[in-house]
Amino acid sequence: MTDYFKARINLEPSEVPKEWINIVPDLPTPMTPLVNPMDGKPAPPEMAFAIFPKECVLQEVSQERTIPIPNELREIYAKSYRPTPLHRALRLERELGTEGDDIKIFYKNESTSPTGSHKPNTAIAQAYYAKKDGLEELVTETGAGQWGSGLAYGCNLFDIKCTVYMVRASFTQKPGRKILMRCYNAEVHASPSRFTESGKLFLEKDPDHPGSLGIAISEAIEHSMSSDKIRYSLGSVVNFVLLHQTVIGQEAKIQLNKAGIKDPDIVIGCMGGGSNFAGLMIPFARDKLTGANSEIEIIGVEPRACPSVCKGQYRWDFGDTAMKGPIAKMHTLGHTFIPSPIHAGGLRYHGMAPIVSILNNNKVISATMHHQTEVIKAGIQFAKTEGILPAPETAHAIKEVIDQAIKAKENNEKKVILFNFSGHGYFDLLAYKEYMTGALEDYELPTESIKKALESEEMPKIDESQF
Amino acid sequence: MTDYFKARINLEPSEVPKEWINIVPDLPTPMTPLVNPMDGKPAPPEMAFAIFPKECVLQEVSQERTIPIPNELREIYAKSYRPTPLHRALRLERELGTEGDDIKIFYKNESTSPTGSHKPNTAIAQAYYAKKDGLEELVTETGAGQWGSGLAYGCNLFDIKCTVYMVRASFTQKPGRKILMRCYNAEVHASPSRFTESGKLFLEKDPDHPGSLGIAISEAIEHSMSSDKIRYSLGSVVNFVLLHQTVIGQEAKIQLNKAGIKDPDIVIGCMGGGSNFAGLMIPFARDKLTGANSEIEIIGVEPRACPSVCKGQYRWDFGDTAMKGPIAKMHTLGHTFIPSPIHAGGLRYHGMAPIVSILNNNKVISATMHHQTEVIKAGIQFAKTEGILPAPETAHAIKEVIDQAIKAKENNEKKVILFNFSGHGYFDLLAYKEYMTGALEDYELPTESIKKALESEEMPKIDESQF
Numbered sequence: 001m002t003d004y005f006k007a008r009i010n011l012e013p014s015e016v017p018k019e020w021i022n023i024v025p026d027l028p029t030p031m032t033p034l035v036n037p038m039d040g041k042p043a044p045p046e047m048a049f050a051i052f053p054k055e056c057v058l059q060e061v062s063q064e065r066t067i068p069i070p071n072e073l074r075e076i077y078a079k080s081y082r083p084t085p086l087h088r089a090l091r092l093e094r095e096l097g098t099e100g101d102d103i104k105i106f107y108k109n110e111s112t113s114p115t116g117s118h119k120p121n122t123a124i125a126q127a128y129y130a131k132k133d134g135l136e137e138l139v140t141e142t143g144a145g146q147w148g149s150g151l152a153y154g155c156n157l158f159d160i161k162c163t164v165y166m167v168r169a170s171f172t173q174k175p176g177r178k179i180l181m182r183c184y185n186a187e188v189h190a191s192p193s194r195f196t197e198s199g200k201l202f203l204e205k206d207p208d209h210p211g212s213l214g215i216a217i218s219e220a221i222e223h224s225m226s227s228d229k230i231r232y233s234l235g236s237v238v239n240f241v242l243l244h245q246t247v248i249g250q251e252a253k254i255q256l257n258k259a260g261i262k263d264p265d266i267v268i269g270c271m272g273g274g275s276n277f278a279g280l281m282i283p284f285a286r287d288k289l290t291g292a293n294s295e296i297e298i299i300g301v302e303p304r305a306c307p308s309v310c311k312g313q314y315r316w317d318f319g320d321t322a323m324k325g326p327i328a329k330m331h332t333l334g335h336t337f338i339p340s341p342i343h344a345g346g347l348r349y350h351g352m353a354p355i356v357s358i359l360n361n362n363k364v365i366s367a368t369m370h371h372q373t374e375v376i377k378a379g380i381q382f383a384k385t386e387g388i389l390p391a392p393e394t395a396h397a398i399k400e401v402i403d404q405a406i407k408a409k410e411n412n413e414k415k416v417i418l419f420n421f422s423g424h425g426y427f428d429l430l431a432y433k434e435y436m437t438g439a440l441e442d443y444e445l446p447t448e449s450i451k452k453a454l455e456s457e458e459m460p461k462i463d464e465s466q467f
Numbered sequence: 468m469t470d471y472f473k474a475r476i477n478l479e480p481s482e483v484p485k486e487w488i489n490i491v492p493d494l495p496t497p498m499t500p501l502v503n504p505m506d507g508k509p510a511p512p513e514m515a516f517a518i519f520p521k522e523c524v525l526q527e528v529s530q531e532r533t534i535p536i537p538n539e540l541r542e543i544y545a546k547s548y549r550p551t552p553l554h555r556a557l558r559l560e561r562e563l564g565t566e567g568d569d570i571k572i573f574y575k576n577e578s579t580s581p582t583g584s585h586k587p588n589t590a591i592a593q594a595y596y597a598k599k600d601g602l603e604e605l606v607t608e609t610g611a612g613q614w615g616s617g618l619a620y621g622c623n624l625f626d627i628k629c630t631v632y633m634v635r636a637s638f639t640q641k642p643g644r645k646i647l648m649r650c651y652n653a654e655v656h657a658s659p660s661r662f663t664e665s666g667k668l669f670l671e672k673d674p675d676h677p678g679s680l681g682i683a684i685s686e687a688i689e690h691s692m693s694s695d696k697i698r699y700s701l702g703s704v705v706n707f708v709l710l711h712q713t714v715i716g717q718e719a720k721i722q723l724n725k726a727g728i729k730d731p732d733i734v735i736g737c738m739g740g741g742s743n744f745a746g747l748m749i750p751f752a753r754d755k756l757t758g759a760n761s762e763i764e765i766i767g768v769e770p771r772a773c774p775s776v777c778k779g780q781y782r783w784d785f786g787d788t789a790m791k792g793p794i795a796k797m798h799t800l801g802h803t804f805i806p807s808p809i810h811a812g813g814l815r816y817h818g819m820a821p822i823v824s825i826l827n828n829n830k831v832i833s834a835t836m837h838h839q840t841e842v843i844k845a846g847i848q849f850a851k852t853e854g855i856l857p858a859p860e861t862a863h864a865i866k867e868v869i870d871q872a873i874k875a876k877e878n879n880e881k882k883v884i885l886f887n888f889s890g891h892g893y894f895d896l897l898a899y900k901e902y903m904t905g906a907l908e909d910y911e912l913p914t915e916s917i918k919k920a921l922e923s924e925e926m927p928k929i930d931e932s933q934f
Binding site for chain 2: 004157182
């Protein structure tokens with residue numbers, strides 16, 4: 001007998017976590033540094049301070065296992081939307097035909113933030129530290145706009161200017177998030193733009209240039225260099241962003257305990273740059289590394305159209321196409337890789353967070369991948385059973401959850417599955433329309449051609465022995 | 468010193484109210500019945516049973532002061548999204564310059580439902596009763612789609628078919644909610660359609676007919692008559708819909724008490740058909756009527772483009788343009804009134820709930836109105852301070868809240884203001900874009916021309932002495 005009253009587990013606003021979990025000191029192999037593209041050496045702090053807010057740089061290289069969340073910041077989380085609810089997917093379980101309590105599916109609902117995803121978790125923190133540093137502006141790039149709207153929201157809370165370079169193709173085709181960013185006072189430019197030298201170069205070649213994330217990053221970095229009151233802001237990949245997201249997993253642990261569950265058996269999230277996945281799984285990955293619970297299976301889900309971990313190489317690579325930003329050691333498809341136009345814009349990044357890459361190399365986590373048609377189908381199944389329409393990114397995690405639940409059922413296993421419902425899909429309805437009208441396409445590059453492309457690409461020359 | 472940790476007041480899922488509040492027996496003047504358009508006499512139960520689920524009809528005419536909410540239904544509310552949070556608008560207060568705790572603004576956040584508004588409160592209840600009656604389908608009309616997506620969600624929860632006739636102009640221009648409804652398994656037709664006789668008539672005249680709510684209602688009613696396994700579903704106006712919404716005000720009362728506040732001084736909601744406003748205010752209106760607290764000021768906010776209470780007449784009128792549905796005694800602008808194309812589609816109804824009309828006649832509540840430009844401006848001010856972008860409908864309430872707070876501040880009064888945040892605006896971003904680009908227009912009909920139009924219109928012939 002299921003009890004629907006216990007299917008949604010809330011925490012009080014005062015239960016917002018008091019610290020972030022930094023997994024770097026517990027990693028089984030040493031953390032790799034961000035490298036200066038100018039000289040191939042680890043970026044010195046003074047260089048990083050010129051790019052990011054100071055406290056974020058200190059967090060990036062911190063060896064402390066936990067980092068306190070300032071109380072002022074906890075208050076803002078609490079006032080706005082945290083802790084987020086944990087739901088048991090009772091109706092999805094029933095639909096999958098899992099009997100009784102053998103298979104339990106839980107999801108952490110990050111879609112309840114004002115911009116509808118986990119992105120404000122780090123956006124608010126970065127804006128807070130920027131304000132403390134006396135900065136006047138944060139600048140970033142965005143594809144479909146999930147991150148851009150998160151940062152616009154965060155900056156507005158602290159009265160800091162926010163400038164967003166938005167890939168022109170999305171700027172034109174997906175006006176929703178652009179309007180939302182402007183409601184939060186952000187300045188949004190179609191990229192390539194006339195506001196930067198690099199933007200102008202691309203526009204000279206083609207006045208209707210559709211843009212790319214790589215170009216938008218170049219413009220944002222150039223813009224941030226124009227004044228010492230401006231810094232660049234990142235929404236994923238780097239350590240401090242993953243750190244800020246660990247509120248997700250910490251809350252989920254407490255909520256599972258409230259539901260009478262000590263630990264999940266399987267933890268699942270979708271991976272683009274890696275931040276929502278890491279935010280949920282880092283507390284559990286640390287338990288695996290410290291031996292507190294070595295049995296937890298942790299799975300990151302990629303699109304088959306952009307499988308950085310599943311099919312890429314682990315190596316030093318540029319974070320951006322224009323080779324202007326920091327170099328990181330990570331799983332990558334190559335910085336010139338242009339992913340197919342799948343709807344999960346947040347998963348169309350050529351690389352992967354170094355922390356996630358190291359955890360994968362050490363088999364603390366594993367990676368899998370799915371096609372967007374089966375993913376969107378799973379998203380609709382979720383909407384029909386649990387009521388909330390997932391973002392196409394989130395639907396990748398859901399597809400894997402359904403597969404794992406069915407496998408466990410077939411094997412007569414008992415499993416508790418936890419996944420991150422990273423965002424809702426109300427700005428991504430076109431993906432669902434295309435699925436329902438049969439217009440959705442799948443994309444997959446042959447492994448051989450990925451390998452060839454990687455080999456033909458200019459690689460950064462890094463001599464680790466010189467570090 | 469404000470405490471952000473106390474700015475969001477949650478209730479446990481088990482605290483979903485156990486009963487609805489029926490204000491009909493407490494009304495200062497007798498409730499007026501729904502009247503059969505065929506003979507001008509109160510619609511007999513057997514006629515109503517052919518239109519609505521049986522239990523809804525019994526609730527419509529009930530004289531009980533409270534009606535129990537079935538536990539199964541409470542479970543569904545709890546599993547899905549209820550109780551919704553109550554927020555204190557600390558950042559909006561600060562922006563308005565209200566010092567200390569003299570002016571407190573609270574909002575009940577109904578945007579946290581899966582479809583983003585209060586509509587599922589009644590949709591789930593109606594679908595539940597339809598299932599109990601052994602029905603196979605509910606059919607309704609929708610304008611912009613807030614109600615249609617709510618009903619699609621509710622029906623899907625109980626495996627009942629849902630058919631929605633959506634005004635063609637919205638069907639074409641606002642595809643978002645149409646896709647969402649289809650994700651919930653609903654059948655959505657552009658109205659006028661070829662599926663009904665009345666639809667065909669309009670299409671013969673004009674194959675590109677843009678449609679209207681009146682035509683869509685006619686089609687939905689005709690469709691519902693085609694089988695005894697199908698019923699018609701309404702999203703506002705009638706008593707049982709207002710009844711279902713009273714969970715909002717009951718929860719808000721408990722949450723205010725938790726915040727140390729016995730009663731608000733002012734209660735505000737926007738009014739289209741009246742259901743979200745009534746849902747919040749009915750528990751407080753009953754307190755006024757029973758003398759438990761006669762001081763509470765209750766204000767309904769209308770658009771200046773469609774001011775049924777502020778500028779209409781209180782009289783018998785048809786609920787729909789085609790004069791097929793029940794006749795009600797209410798404030799109305801006339802059933803042939805076509806409101807200007809304001810963005811707040813949910814407030815573009817010519818009439819007003821009879822319960823709200825009676826409360827207005829007896830000065831238990833009052834009504835006011837605002838222009839859409841000032842309303843959307845208030846909506847942006849809310850997004851910038853509180854983080855959530857309101858639906859254009861909800862922004863009407865916010866404009867009034869801001870005005871009341873400023874007035875109280877100027878008069879050095881202490882006020883607790885409570886309003887219903889009935890829905891978010893993520894499907895209505897065009898309104899905000901038009902505001903920011905200066906393209907938003909205001910509409911207001913001169914009082915004289917409203918009066919003339921009402922006088923020239925065919926009125927139902929009702930002899931109340933015959934009831």
